[in-house]
Amino acid sequence: MQIYLPIADMPISIFLVLGLSAAVGFISGMFGVGGGFLLTPLLIFIGVPAAISVATVSAQITASSMTGALAYWRRRALDVKLGTVLLMGGLVGTVLGVWFFNAMRRLGQLELVIILSYITLLGSVGSLMLAESLKALWSERRGVVPPRKRGPHHPWYFGLPLRMRFQRSKLYVSVIPLAVLSITIGFLGAVLGIGGGFLMVPALLYLFRVPTAVVVGTSLFQILFTMVAATVLHAVTNQAVDVILAVLLVLGGVFGAQFGARAGRNVKGEHFRLLLALIVLAVGVRFATEAVIRPADPYSLGATELR
């Protein structure tokens, strides 16, 4: 069954889109990540123009992070103060990212930038996560509990000027490293069409030692507001948000996420991280092979601008 997308100017199979978004929703529900880093490339792969994919996925991430953030909010498992500080940085990063995006597009190098960033980002984050979870699995098998480095010694960047206290996260930290982190993730999000949860969650956990209980909720809170801004800005600046496609993506994502969350409860923490690492790595490897292997057809059509 086909439905016509009024903004993308193309008919698309309803079941294909629902299936894709449900599959990505399953993964995102299971791991508490937005899934934008999977959904955007998949949409481009099935023929949706890149600009429409990036812009419309931001609406989908808005919906899924709303559901997620509300669940954490009810359990009071999010740090609004920390989330707000991160949100400020995220918005600055988004604006910078959009500016960079347009500058690269003018130079005709956007494609290269996107491919290289996806390879580096997914490759490095995926490898780190894989190494981490393999190490955890290995020591568990040997029956050794690795000592958690949670001593009184804070990393040097905690002590930079402008320190702020975040009671909920039991954190007393300089705003500067938080700003650097959130601006970087906001920037990458705008350029690559991702929410950035898969970067924010490990960064808050490992670099800032935010308690596990609040880290996902806080990240979702920040993503929610950044993505609302991204949806509106994409609609206003390049009219690339397709509301019909967005509704289909949200519907599929909502149901997928419910089943994913249920499945996620039956998976052990270490296996869980190993799986997520493998998924992130797989997407990275897919991009890398596509870039390294000699293309069957070196030519491709770019978007057509109507006169």
Next chain:
Amino acid sequence: MVARPLAALLAFAALAASATAARAEGLVVSLSSHHVRITQTYTGAELVIFGVITRDRSSIARQGPYDIVVTAKGPQGLMVVREKVRFGPIWANLEQRKFGALPVTIAVLATRPIPDIATPDLRTRYGIGLEALIPKPGFGSAEDVPFRDALIRLRREAGLYVERADAVTFVTPDIFRAPVPVPSTAPVGTYEVSIALLADGVQIARETTNFEVSKAGFEQVLFQAARDRPWLYGALTAMMALSMGWLASVVFRRD
């Protein structure tokens, strides 16, 4: 569905017979519809063009058969063709050429393979066939030829450019019909259809007509809202996403 085109055809033949042709041979053509509406269920469309070759006493007897070439051109657009080039270990789209003001869709429908209909020079002059419609790059830009060829090839693969040798059929020796395809990804705008009558490799008559592709109903409302009221459209889309997200959290509430 069969009765209507046939009735149209007969009425049309009567009309054509009464028409007085100024030249030896003339063309009278009619399109089955002048409006294609894009609605929610749109997956492409097909119009039918009917035509009659009119003749009078001064018409000379032709040696060869008549050839009809129907060319339907969509609105013009700026197109980009990119080429992947080796860049260190990876292949990246580093080369690109822009093609300005080319029709976004082209359908060339003919009675015979285009090369058999006329010589290359005349085809270029009359604008017959895809090769003739996409101008070759000028002197001193030899490296652009592969990009032009790739443009034609890729748009043919996408179904946007079509060239069919046996699409025009003669119902009687003087009356012909041809299906004009409108691709599923056709943009809105005015599509120009021109019909050329050729005999012995020479064009002896040409007629043009057109049709309009537009969005209708809900599709039209959304399309215009996105273009004319982007702030409202963006805000409503975000609201929609937020409320669906909220609804999901209520429906599937676990705690």
